[in-house]
Amino acid sequence: MNKIWVIVILSVGCFLESSAQNMTAEQYVQKYKDLAIREMKRMGVPAAITLAQGLLETENGNSDLLKKSNNHFGIKCKSSWNAGTVSHDDDAQGECFRVYKNAEESYRDHSNFLRGNDRYAFLFKLDPTDYKGWAYGLQKAGYATNPKYPEILIKNIETNNLEQYTLEAVDEVPVFDGSKYKSESPEKSADVVQDTDSETAPQPAARLSVNGSRALFASKGTSLLAIATENNINLARLLNINDLTKDGLLEKDQFIFLEKKQKTGNRDFCIAQPNETLYDIAQNNGVILQNLLDYNNLSADDHIEAGTKIFLRPQLITDSVQSSDAQTLIANTQSTNSNIHEVQTKESLYSISKKYGVSIEQIKEWNHLQNNHLQIGQKLIISQ
Numbered sequence: 034m035n036k037i038w039v040i041v042i043l044s045v046g047c048f049l050e051s052s053a054q055n056m057t058a059e060q061y062v063q064k065y066k067d068l069a070i071r072e073m074k075r076m077g078v079p080a081a082i083t084l085a086q087g088l089l090e091t092e093n094g095n096s097d098l099l100k101k102s103n104n105h106f107g108i109k110c111k112s113s114w115n116a117g118t119v120s121h122d123d124d125a126q127g128e129c130f131r132v133y134k135n136a137e138e139s140y141r142d143h144s145n146f147l148r149g150n151d152r153y154a155f156l157f158k159l160d161p162t163d164y165k166g167w168a169y170g171l172q173k174a175g176y177a178t179n180p181k182y183p184e185i186l187i188k189n190i191e192t193n194n195l196e197q198y199t200l201e202a203v204d205e206v207p208v209f210d211g212s213k214y215k216s217e218s219p220e221k222s223a224d225v226v227q228d229t230d231s232e233t234a235p236q237p238a239a240r241l242s243v244n245g246s247r248a249l250f251a252s253k254g255t256s257l258l259a260i261a262t263e264n265n266i267n268l269a270r271l272l273n274i275n276d277l278t279k280d281g282l283l284e285k286d287q288f289i290f291l292e293k294k295q296k297t298g299n300r301d302f303c304i305a306q307p308n309e310t311l312y313d314i315a316q317n318n319g320v321i322l323q324n325l326l327d328y329n330n331l332s333a334d335d336h337i338e339a340g341t342k343i344f345l346r347p348q349l350i351t352d353s354v355q356s357s358d359a360q361t362l363i364a365n366t367q368s369t370n371s372n373i374h375e376v377q378t379k380e381s382l383y384s385i386s387k388k389y390g391v392s393i394e395q396i397k398e399w400n401h402l403q404n405n406h407l408q409i410g411q412k413l414i415i416s417q
Contacts (some may be wrong), residue, residue, distance in 0.1 A: 056094035058193055061087065064094070065105075066198050067183045068140040073202040076144035076250070077241070080202055081195035082168065083143065085186040088193070097121070103133040106143040107177075135309070145286050148254050158240075162199055164190050185343070207241050215344065242318025244299050246416055247291045255283045264291050274321040277313060285362050288316045296324050298345025307339040330407045331381050341404075350406060355415060372415035376407045389415045 056064075057308045062084055069080035069087075083332035084193050090107040091099040099106055102119045110118050117132030133139040147153045148240040158164045168183035168190075176182070190196060241248055251260060257280050268280060274290050283289075300320045305314065311333060315322040327334060328344040337343065374385060382393045398401070407413075 037058065058093045058189070061091070061093060061094040062193055062195065064329070065136060065140070068137055070198055072140050072144040073161070075207075076148045077157055077206045078147055079162065079164060079167055080198035081164050081190045082171075082186065082199075083140065084195045084198065085164075085168075085189035086143075086171075087140075088189045089182075089185050098130060099134075102130055103135055104130050105137050105139045106146075108139075108142065109147055145250075145252065148250050149286070154304075161203055162196065164196060177191045207243050210354045214377065232383055234289070236365065241287055243290070243322075244295050244316075246294050247289065247318050248319070248342050250286070251283055251289045252281055252286050252346045257281060257283065260289055266291060276325045287313070288319075290316075290319070294319050294321050296321055297347070301346055301348075302342050305337045305339055305341040305343055307338070309337075311335065311337060311343075318345055320345055330376060330409065332384070335381055335383065342406065374415050376409055376411040376413065376415045380407065382407060384413075385413065 065087060066080070066084060069083040072078060072083060073080040074138070082225065088094075088103045091095070091105055098107065098119075100123045102117075102121070104119075108131050109133055114131055118129050119132050121130050122128065131142065133142065153171075153176075156167055156170045156174070159170065165183075165187055168186040171177070171186070172180075172182045179185070238320075241250065249264075255272060257277070258268055259320045260266075261271040262273075271289070271291075272280065274293055294315070298320050303314060303318060309317075311325060311331060312322060314320075315325045316323070318325075322333065325343070325345065328347050372389065374389070376385070382396055386393045386396055396413060396415065399416070
């Protein structure tokens with residue numbers, strides 16, 4: 034009898050432990066909504082659609098494939114994939130799926146996969162808030178074989194109020210130039226999906242408009258010379274437009290502009306994302322790199338931390354640049370002939386600290402600075 038109770042208790046314990054580990058749809062959405070919003074701003078895939086696909090493909094974050102691969106969207110290897118892989122039973126036994134280091138990498142590859150493949154191009158002509166059009170369009174393009182795929186996505190969106198995340202990013206979506214593509218028939222799209230060996234080269238570049246300038250999104254390994262030739266642009270001019278100094282193959286997925294970028298962004302600032310460089314920010318926002326550097330008093334070699342505010346337009350010096358306490362300190366310091374430095378073009382806290390042999394933290398402490406941003410003409414105390 035005692036043995037029976039032990040077995041019952043252990044069984045209940047295992048059941049409770051298993052239940053506690055299962056993620057709910059609400060938990061999945063809260064955990065990954067920011068990634069979906071960020072990707073919508075970067076590539077234009079509606080956040081609601083991304084989250085709805087993630088919920089479906091990962092079984093609300095609990096699928097075996099997700100646990101062993103960080104693959105949130107069921108994207109299979111294909112011959113062009115040269116990173117980690119895992120075997121998983123899907124439409125057939127032992128199919129090859131992509132493996133990612135983390136969720137962010139999976140979400141980013143999902144956006145690149147849709148934006149960089151011409152059979153999905155017609156989707157980007159839709160209003161990003163048209164989640165029903167996107168849901169049925171994905172099925173039409175052959176994303177999944179389940180005939181109820183659109184209905185499941187729509188139910189996920191409406192049940193979990195996912196459209197709110199699309200609306201949060203809708204004003205910052207890159208504009209797609211749909212004139213470059215023709216929609217494929219459902220039959221042809223399905224054939225393309227089944228041909229897993231057809232992608233032997235980088236995906237066709239998707240044409241769009243970023244901050245009012247014509248651009249395309251090119252995948253890693255794409256030849257700059259090929260882009261210049263295909264678009265009838267002198268190679269040297271293409272390099273100059275994109276703030277590049279040498280020809281070759283692209284080292285990462287990125288925007289390539291076909292006409293001169295803008296001097297200013299379409300918003301005041303952006304927040305630097307993990308592993309994003311100043312060059313990346315300039316390209317992603319369609320701003321000339323040198324202008325971006327000038328607005329932030331940075332040099333091209335400066336490293337920026339994730340979460341840093343990067344200005345996309347020139348900032349007027351106002352009373353808010355320095356607190357009243359800092360201004361009082363400067364006035365007192367000037368009266369005693371102590372070191373005062375006036376910020377010049379392209380100067381950063383790093384370069385100023387090296388010039389005077391002090392640390393960045395000391396300068397921030399002496400001037401009551403809350404971050405590393407400086408403005409041209411700003412006066413700084415360079416002493417205790």
